[in-house]
Amino acid sequence: MEQNWWKQAVFYEVYIPSFCDGNGDGIGDFKGLTSKLDYLKELGINGIWLTPFYKSPKVDNGYDIADYYQIDQDYGSMADFEYFVQMANERQIKVIADLVLNHTSSEHAWFQESKQSKNNTKRDWYIWRDPVVQGPPNNWESFFGGTAWEYDEATDQYYYHAFAKEQVDLNWANPDVKNAMFDVMKFWLDKGIDGFRLDVINFLTVNRDFKNNPYKNNTDEQIHLFDKDQEGILDLVKEISQFVHSYPSKFLVGEVGSEDLNVLKDYCGPGKLDVVFNFNLGSLPKFDAESIFLQLKQMEQIYTNQQIPTLFFSSHDMSRHISRFSNGDRQDEEERAKLIAGLMLSAKGVPFIYYGDEIGMRDLIIEDPSTLKDVQGKIAYEFLIKSGHSREVALEEANKKGRDKSRSPMQWDQSSFAGFSTAEPWIHLPNNFHLNTVENLIHEPFSILCFYRQLIKLRNENDVMRLGSYTRLEYKNHLIYFIREYNNERVLGIFNFGGMSQFLDLKELYKHSWKLLISNKRSSLENQSEIVVLPNEVIIASLLED
């Protein structure tokens, strides 16, 4: 694929420890992942986003990097990584690597040096501050809960960590940090990686006066005003972009921790990040056409035509959309999931599918606190236990806040460990996992998996679905519908999020004729004016000239 290949790609997020175990230790790895490349090729995706695979003590499952130049031994060797990239590329699948520039593991050699003494040469690579009246330097809170400052007795100072205390924030005001990180990017680009997913990239700079954050009106909920999106961040983003794009055809997607489209829009477009994750859409809590439509519409209004949205509804940090959008009925859940798939793969934007969503994997519910794996869930649990709450209350909160829910092993087949591993997996499988496996869905023509495959194939073959602009984008009675156009060709998309059938006057939208491309509920589309769109129905049709 040429320059800007990413504008036309369908990405697939692989949460490495949970995808496929190739060496029988219960943890996913490169060998396992490589063995599943044919599956991904058949699914039709064009790009893989690999979650962090670098050497790490895994307090936050790899988002705490101890050595940016080594593959974590749980995932294999450098040779396994290189072979994987080569095999993916042979199948025309690009690979982007998750990169954590904001913080390192507390076990990283840089931090080990930094904490030696106040005048160590690496001291200023991290953010150290004196105590204020025997307490932390200010009120900043960690995104995982509690203060964001950790006291170091040996040097009588605090260091800053926006996440867990084992994830120490780097001081990007120090040019040596920047240079060291550019070296890291160079290393992986030279290895042939096709780009990066930049973790919490808007956190790189913090307010240099370390002003206290305010709280939401009369609550104890902190507004993160001074610890992200601070001065200098856009210049850094531009420098990173310039560097990465000095290599031909590389791609940058940024995780900008915000649901505010007005913030997100500052970070993407030519000369900046190619795209950012649109949490404004992706993390909507309810299955609701109107709010989804409003976000699609706002992205049209607020983004310039050089800024392209991303389309995703699940990730390793949130509940899977099939569970999040559930109304409690298993069959309805799958229909809704197909509707979301249809929208994601035909609306304007770059889609990111989360592993397992294509087979309708459900959230994992943790029933025993000793099996909690995610640091955020564990912190929430311990906090409530310490403040006197019952085990049940604490566990409920841990399930809510924790991210184990979307990290369970990929469900390949019906065997006891779902074909993920020959050994007990590092994290549990959800109950009823055997109802949704690749093995049982692949041969069912109307399964969610087959629908994904058909949709992606269609998208890969249809220029309008990849490149078209909207000429209409509308909402009415739980229906979202649009027309996209490219080179004088047009595609119509209709999605019924309501529980009831809805009439739609197609002739009002387009006066000529049309041909059905795909639907989850019908095999043809009459050329009459008014049609009845069934509940949870997706209709994608090509509009014809008479």
Ligand code: GLC
């Ligand atoms: C990002 C990652 C998340 C991680 C956090 C800290 O939000 O997606 O998994 O915990 O950054 O690195």
